[in-house]
Amino acid sequence: MIDPTARCPEWLIDRILNSGGSISFYKYMDLVLNDPENGFYSTGKLKIGKDGDFCTSPSLSNDFARLLAIQVIDWLLDLEKSGVDYELFSLIEIGPGEGTLSRDLIMAIAETAPDLTNKIELILVELNVGMRRRQEKVVNSLKGINCRWSNIEDLILSPVTGVIIANEVLDAFPVERLVFSDNKVFRQGVSLNKTNDEYFLEFVDLKPTSEIINFLNESNSLLKIEFPPKHICNRWVTEWHCDVPSWLGKLSKVLINGSLLIVDYAMESKRYYNAMRKEGTLISYRNQKANSNVLKDAGFCDLTAHLCIESTINYALTNGWKFMGETRQGQALLALGLSNFLYSLQNTSSNDLSAALNRRESLLRLVDPMGLGDFRWLAFQKDNSDDLILGKRFLEEPVS
Numbered sequence: 246m247i248d249p250t251a252r253c254p255e256w257l258i259d260r261i262l263n264s265g266g267s268i269s270f271y272k273y274m275d276l277v278l279n280d281p282e283n284g285f286y287s288t289g290k291l292k293i294g295k296d297g298d299f300c301t302s303p304s305l306s307n308d309f310a311r312l313l314a315i316q317v318i319d320w321l322l323d324l325e326k327s328g329v330d331y332e333l334f335s336l337i338e339i340g341p342g343e344g345t346l347s348r349d350l351i352m353a354i355a356e357t358a359p360d361l362t363n364k365i366e367l368i369l370v371e372l373n374v375g376m377r378r379r380q381e382k383v384v385n386s387l388k389g390i391n392c393r394w395s396n397i398e399d400l401i402l403s404p405v406t407g408v409i410i411a412n413e414v415l416d417a418f419p420v421e422r423l424v425f426s427d428n429k430v431f432r433q434g435v436s437l438n439k440t441n442d443e444y445f446l447e448f449v450d451l452k453p454t455s456e457i458i459n460f461l462n463e464s465n466s467l468l469k470i471e472f473p474p475k476h477i478c479n480r481w482v483t484e485w486h487c488d489v490p491s492w493l494g495k496l497s498k499v500l501i502n503g504s505l506l507i508v509d510y511a512m513e514s515k516r517y518y519n520a521m522r523k524e525g526t527l528i529s530y531r532n533q534k535a536n537s538n539v540l541k542d543a544g545f546c547d548l549t550a551h552l553c554i555e556s557t558i559n560y561a562l563t564n565g566w567k568f569m570g571e572t573r574q575g576q577a578l579l580a581l582g583l584s585n586f587l588y589s590l591q592n593t594s595s596n597d598l599s600a601a602l603n604r605r606e607s608l609l610r611l612v613d614p615m616g617l618g619d620f621r622w623l624a625f626q627k628d629n630s631d632d633l634i635l636g637k638r639f640l641e642e643p644v645s
C-alpha cells in the first residue's frame with residue numbers, strides 16, 4: 246500500500262532510477278540532507294531556532310555557550326599550563342549550524358578570559374554550503390578574532406592543539422538502517438512505487454553489506470550487544486552510525502593535544518538495542534514538529550538518529566582517543582553553574598521582567614530531562630604525552 250505523504254521529488258526519482266531502482270537508506274538520508282542542489286541542509290532551506298524547524302541548545306539563548314565556555318576555558322588554560330607546543334589554540338566547531346555557538350563561545354571567552362582571546366583561532370568545519378553562508382553572516386560580526394572555515398582533510402595536513410566541539414552534528418550523519426525479520430538481517434533500502442503516474446517512496450529490504458555483518462559481529466563480541474535482542478516481534482528495525490568510526494579516526498589526526506566534546510542525542514545500548522524500540526530512534530523534524538515517517542516530505546525535513554554510547558566510546562578508544570567521561574546535559578550544565586544564572590534572575594528589575602521570564606524558560610529547557618537536558622556530553626582527550634591533565638568540571642557535583 247502506498248503512503249500518499251511519501252511523494253518522491255523529481256530530482257530523487259532520477260537518482261533512484263539511475264541507481265537501478267533502489268538506494269540504501271544511508272544514501273537516501275545523505276541525499277535528502279546533503280545533496281548539494283536539493284538537500285535540506287546544503288540548500289540552506291533548513292532553519293534552526295525557535296522560529297525554525299527545530300531548536301538546539303545554542304539556538305535558545307547565549308547561556309548554553311556561556312556555560313560551555315567555562316569548560317572550554319578550563320581546557321585551554323590546562324593546555325597552556327602543561328607547556329604543550331602551540332602557536333595559536335584552535336577552537337574548532339564541527340557542524341556549526343547557524344554559527345551562534347561559535348560566535349557566543351568566543352564572546353563568552355572574551356568576557357571571562359580576555360587574555361585568551363588573542364591566543365585563539367576559530368575554525369568552523371561545515372559540510373553544507375547553504376549553512377556556511379548563514380554562518381558567515383553571524384561569525385564575521387566578531388571583531389579581532391582569527392576565524393576560518395576548513396575541512397577535516399585539510400586540518401589533518403596541519404594538525405592543531407585546542408578544543409573540538411560537535412554539538413548535535415553526529416545525529417545528522419547518515420545511518421544504515423538494519424531490519425531483522427524472519428530470523429534474517431537486511432539492509433534497509435528505499436525504492437519507488439509508481440501509482441497513477443506518480444512516484445512514491447517505499448522501503449525495501451536489501452542484502453546486508455559485509456560492513457554491516459562485521460558491525461553486528463563486533464558489537465556482539467566486543468560490547469556484548471545482542472542483535473536482534475530477545476523477544477522481538479516479527480520485524481525489528483535499528484540504526485548503525487557507520488560514519489562515526491572513520492570520523493573519529495580522522496579527527497584524532499587533526500588534534501595533537503586537546504579535547505573533543507560530543508553533545509548529542511544518545512543512549513546506552515540496553516535502551517537502544519531493545520526489543521521495545523522496534524522502529525529504532527530515527528525521526529524527522531520540520532517546523533518544530535517531530536514525525537516518525539522519515540520518507541515524508543523528502544528534502545524538506547531534518548532527519549536525526551541517536552548515538553549508541555558504548556559504541557561511540559569504543560570507536561573513539563580504537564581511534565586514538567582517551568575517554569574523559571560522559572554525563573547528561575542537565576548534570577553538565579548544573580555542574581558548570583546554570584543554577585547561578587537562574588538565581589541571578591531574582592535581581593531583575595520590573596522593566597526587564599518579560600526578558601527575564603524568556604531567559605528563565607530557555608535555561609530550564611536546557612536542563613529539561615525530557616528534552617535537551619537528556620542529551621549526552623561525551624568528552625575525549627588526545628595527547629602526545631601522559632602528562633597532560635585536562636579538567637573535568639562538567640562532571641563534578643552541581644554548583645549551587
Ligand SMILES: C[S@@+](CC[C@H](N)C(=O)[O-])C[C@H]1O[C@@H](n2cnc3c(N)ncnc32)[C@H](O)[C@@H]1O
Pocket residue numbers: 286287293301302303304339340341342343346370371372373376411412413414417418
Ligand atoms: C543539527 S545542525 C547543528 C547545528 C549546531 N551545532 C547547533 O547546535 O545549533 C547540524 C549541522 O551539521 C552540519 N553537518 C552535517 N554533516 C556534517 C559533516 N559531516 N561535517 C560537518 N558538518 C556537518 C549541518 O550542515 C549543520 O550545520
